[in-house]
Amino acid sequence: MIDVKHLKKSFGENTVLESIDFSVQKGEVVCLIGASGSGKTTLLRCLNLLEVPNYGSITIGDKAVNFSGKKLEKKEMKELRKYSGMVFQGFHLFPHKTVIENIIEAPLIVQRRKRDSLVIEGEKLLKKVGMFEHKDKYPDSLSGGQQQRAAIARSLMMNPEVLLFDEPTSALDPQLVREVLRVIEALAKEGQTMVIVTHEMNFAKRVADKVFFMDEGYIIESGNAKDVLETPKKQRTKEFLHLLSE
Amino acid sequence: MIEWFKDIHWEHLYDPQLAWDSLPFLLDAAKITLFIALISMFLALILGLFLAMARMSSFWFLRWPARIYISFMRGTPLLVFLFILYYGLPVIGIQFDSPITAGIVGISLNFAAYNAEVIRSALMSVPRGQWESAAVLQMGYWQTMRRIIIPQATRIALPPTFNIFLDVVKGTSLASVITVHELLYGARLIAGRTYESMTMYITAALIYWVICIIIGHFQERLEKRYNRYLNKT
Numbered sequence: 452m453i454d455v456k457h458l459k460k461s462f463g464e465n466t467v468l469e470s471i472d473f474s475v476q477k478g479e480v481v482c483l484i485g486a487s488g489s490g491k492t493t494l495l496r497c498l499n500l501l502e503v504p505n506y507g508s509i510t511i512g513d514k515a516v517n518f519s520g521k522k523l524e525k526k527e528m529k530e531l532r533k534y535s536g537m538v539f540q541g542f543h544l545f546p547h548k549t550v551i552e553n554i555i556e557a558p559l560i561v562q563r564r565k566r567d568s569l570v571i572e573g574e575k576l577l578k579k580v581g582m583f584e585h586k587d588k589y590p591d592s593l594s595g596g597q598q599q600r601a602a603i604a605r606s607l608m609m610n611p612e613v614l615l616f617d618e619p620t621s622a623l624d625p626q627l628v629r630e631v632l633r634v635i636e637a638l639a640k641e642g643q644t645m646v647i648v649t650h651e652m653n654f655a656k657r658v659a660d661k662v663f664f665m666d667e668g669y670i671i672e673s674g675n676a677k678d679v680l681e682t683p684k685k686q687r688t689k690e691f692l693h694l695l696s697e
Numbered sequence: 698m699i700e701w702f703k704d705i706h707w708e709h710l711y712d713p714q715l716a717w718d719s720l721p722f723l724l725d726a727a728k729i730t731l732f733i734a735l736i737s738m739f740l741a742l743i744l745g746l747f748l749a750m751a752r753m754s755s756f757w758f759l760r761w762p763a764r765i766y767i768s769f770m771r772g773t774p775l776l777v778f779l780f781i782l783y784y785g786l787p788v789i790g791i792q793f794d795s796p797i798t799a800g801i802v803g804i805s806l807n808f809a810a811y812n813a814e815v816i817r818s819a820l821m822s823v824p825r826g827q828w829e830s831a832a833v834l835q836m837g838y839w840q841t842m843r844r845i846i847i848p849q850a851t852r853i854a855l856p857p858t859f860n861i862f863l864d865v866v867k868g869t870s871l872a873s874v875i876t877v878h879e880l881l882y883g884a885r886l887i888a889g890r891t892y893e894s895m896t897m898y899i900t901a902a903l904i905y906w907v908i909c910i911i912i913g914h915f916q917e918r919l920e921k922r923y924n925r926y927l928n929k930t
Contacts, residue, residue, distance in 0.1 A: 501833065525837075529835055529837075532832070532833060532835050535833070536833065537830075537833040539826060539830065541826055543824075543826035543830035544830075545827065545830070545845055545849075546849065546926055546927075547848045547849055547852075547926050549926075556844065557831075557835060557836060560836060560840050561834065561835045561836055561840070589926040589927075591926060591927050602830075605834070606833075609834060609835065
């Protein structure tokens with residue numbers, strides 16, 4: 452499903468990702484963990500080309516893109532993005548559109564699908580994430596958890612093969628975290644392939660098939676979620692998990 | 698102080714009868730003021746949009762001319778610019794068919810620079826996350842601009858744009874110096890004949906004020922419409 456090889460990303464002199472290699476199978480849930488500045492978010496943003504890597508290759512579904520330091524064509528970017536959806540830490544719903552308008556906007560404009568059938572499909576998805584009764588509200592009148600659930604529904608509307616989550620609960624109050632995690636867990640049970648950057652270790656334990664621990668631009672430990680989180684091998688992973696448990 | 702107040706000849710300060718009699722003539726002139734203001738603002742908005750895009754372009758050959766243009770227009774008085782257009786350009790063989798055309802061209806070109814800065818700052822104030830979420834939803838640049846960025850930027854740009862519009866309305870009075878028969882020109886004509894300067898200029902000022910109140914009313918209605926999504930169900 453996802454195959455990343457020798458991926459490297461620098462911002463000027465600052466190298467953020469150093470030769471990243473990993474793969475994710477269809478239906479797998481992968482959690483990226485690590486300290487702030489370790490490169491997890493950059494890696495996630497590279498997967499849908501919000502950041503364009505300098506070197507290496509990314510394959511998602513049938514689409515492979517090689518990076519050689521040259522500027523990437525927009526057409527290639529768009530093709531790779533067809534395979535993935537992204538949920539941001541800050542939700543980024545369109546504030547001037549109601550929840551249902553947010554949900555149907557992209558398929559309406561990009562895929563040129565019919566509005567009526569999109570509304571029916573969108574309402575089904577909103578029911579699934581528990582947001583149906585808020586469909587005609589503007590994002591500004593919703594709680595953070597409600598906005599994030601609407602954002603998940605918006606991503607799902609494009610039928611992505613892979614869903615990418617960038618710290619989906621970091622901007623939420625503790626009591627709102629659960630409602631979002633519940634939706635993500637339900638998606639995992641349905642077999643949705645997901646890559647999730649998170650600091651919620653208990654959630655990672657429950658949901659993830661694999662956990663990658665990142666440090667200074669490298670994936671320094673990866674494997675079965677239980678193994679990495681309960682019996683880590685590398686010293687840095689142990690230190691990080693110990694700090695989190697304190 | 699009280700003596701000075703008593704000595705004022707109030708009948709010379711404002712003659713309501715003259716003002717009333719002059720009203721039809723002044724309102725005809727005000728129509729020209731409104732015509733120039735509306736056309737000029739419309740053109741200034743379109744040119745301003747292109748200038749703003751050029752100013753934000755990654756190409757230096759678009760960015761720099763736009764920057765210099767905006768700097769020049771913001772740094773020179775409209776009156777001087779109107780003189781250059783109307784009295785200066787004929788020297789090199791460029792002549793406008795009427796003073797109104799010269800006035801519209803001058804005001805449009807001048808205020809486009811202000812509009813460009815308002816549009817640029819409004820577009821830039823839309824959070825980067827909006828561009829990013831549109832990008833991951835596979836929306837193209839123009840789709841994002843049209844459906845996501847411009848509607849949000851419009852809300853931000855409305856108050857300053859209407860400020861510019863009010864300046865344009867008042868700025869049309871400068872066109873009177875290149876013989877455009879607008880409101881101030883009309884008031885000056887009657888004042889010249891009757892020697893009732895104060896009456897005529899106060900009446901003209903009141904008409905400008907009414908025009909601006911009406912525009913302000915439209916601004917409020919538009920703002921309400923564009924603010925409807927803020928903290929409302």
